Amino acid sequence: MAEEITDANAEFTAFVESCTDEDWRAICRAEKWRIGVVAHHVAWGHERAADWINAIRRGIPIPGSPQAHNASNAIKAAQVAGISRDEVVFLARRNAERLVAVLRSLTDEDFERAVPFGPARGRPLSIEGLGRSHLDRHLASMRATLRR
Secondary structure (H helix, E strand, O other): OHHHHHHHHHHHHHHHHHOOHHHHHOEOOOOOOEHHHHHHHHHHHHHHHHHHHHHHHHOOOEOOOHHHHHHHHHHHHHHOOOOOHHHHHHHHHHHHHHHHHHHHOOOOOHHHOEEEEHHHOOEEEEHHHHOOHHHHHHHHHHHHHHOO
């Protein structure tokens, strides 16, 4: 998983660096946020994933609800509305490094654990469930917006 995240993040940061100012302000159809905000969401998501993995390995349920999760994302989106490409690239690299370090520290036993995940109505979440799908889904949305 660590190598997958490393590769996916390299692809993601290359996309971010290729965006023009106009691209950066384009609105993604799926998220209804500017590309810059969606990109920040991905970079911030690495940090959240590392925190959630550490909770899973300790057997701590992830609190919240779908509504609270969406509200938190909306607040964060408003806070970072003017974020630059350089800031997103910095965050993506830093947070992916942390996530990769956490992934590399896992044991086989850690991968057997699952905890209730509040944002998904308490559905069990395992470490395997925190792969690159979040990044891939949002990167596909950004690319579709720009038709790249």
